[in-house]
Amino acid sequence: MYKIGFLGVGKMGSSILLGIINSGIYKKDDILIYNPSEIVKEKFKEYRFVENEKVLAENVEILIVAVKPQIFNDLKKYEYSLQNTVIVSIVAGKTIKDLESVFGNRLFIRVMPNTPALIGYGATAISKDPAVPDCVFNKVKSIFETVGKVKDIDDNLMNEIIPTNGSMPAYLYYFAKSFIENAVKHGIDYETAKILASDAIIGSAKMIIETDKSIDELIKDVCSPKGATLEGLKVLEDNNMNKIIDEACDACIQRAYELSKL
Ligand SMILES: NC(=O)c1ccc[n+]([C@@H]2O[C@H](COP(=O)([O-])OP(=O)(O)OC[C@H]3O[C@@H](n4cnc5c(N)ncnc54)[C@H](OP(=O)(O)O)[C@@H]3O)[C@@H](O)[C@H]2O)c1
Secondary structure, eight states: OEEEEEEOOSHHHHHHHHHHHHHTSSOGGGEEEEOOOHHHHHHTTTSEEOSSHHHHHTTEEEEEEOSOGGGGGGGGGSOOOOSSOEEEEOOTTOOHHHHHHHHOSOEEEEEEOOGGGGGTOEEEEEEEOTTSOHHHHHHHHHHHHTTEEEEEOOGGGTTTTTTTTTSHHHHHHHHHHHHHHHHHHTTOOHHHHHHHHHHHHHHHHHHHHHSSOOHHHHHHHHOOTTSHHHHHHHHHHHTTHHHHHHHHHHHHHHHHHHHHTO
């Protein structure tokens, strides 16, 4: 038996795979993969691949299901004969019931990770099904802890957390890109703007976590009365940035519910 199997090593699966290899908790020999694409096989040629989903699931202790929700139901094409395999799903929207419909009555853990797991800065939400013993849950949780922060969350909130962690990198990249574009428009070179904007995001995130100030206090600290920051903030407020973000998050959650029905 291999310690851990990856059903799909696309953008998210590969971030977890490479993150845990970089962390040193698993070696390449501990890992088994199934992914149909030849390009992916070439990219991960130092790892052992198997010929199909069934062989993978039947030969690993922990199976990380990292396929798109759209192809999830294709996994039903096999009768899986599993020993003690624990199924860990990162598939957006797919519930324990959906997982049971594929793998039968097993131990399931749902996880919502994000791609910074690749560099050890992941933010992962994990939910515990009552059927899963603590020792199994803690083992899986500790895997994700090697690639960033992990928070327990109620299983029925796994879709609601997606904009806050799973999708958040995309929103922040979008945000960062807009600021960098503005700097470039004003004549600042792209690399300089990229470094300063990125470090401003890292520093601000650390201020939220490491100081005991509220987010409102932190905002106030940057906005001197009648100062430049405040003028910019007024434009965001006048354009209902808060409402736009709220709607974006709701649309993301709504889509997760739609994906669960595919
Ligand atoms: N991307 C994120 O930031 C993120 C964050 C949190 C959760 N997730 C979840 O992670 C899952 C994967 O998302 P992704 O962004 O990583 O997508 P992706 O890049 O498309 O990766 C999916 C991988 O699965 C492979 N695949 C297709 N059919 C397969 C099969 N039958 N068995 C095994 N592998 C198969 C694909 O190979 P081909 O290239 O050959 O199609 C691809 O490499 C989704 O369910 C998503 O909800 C993603």
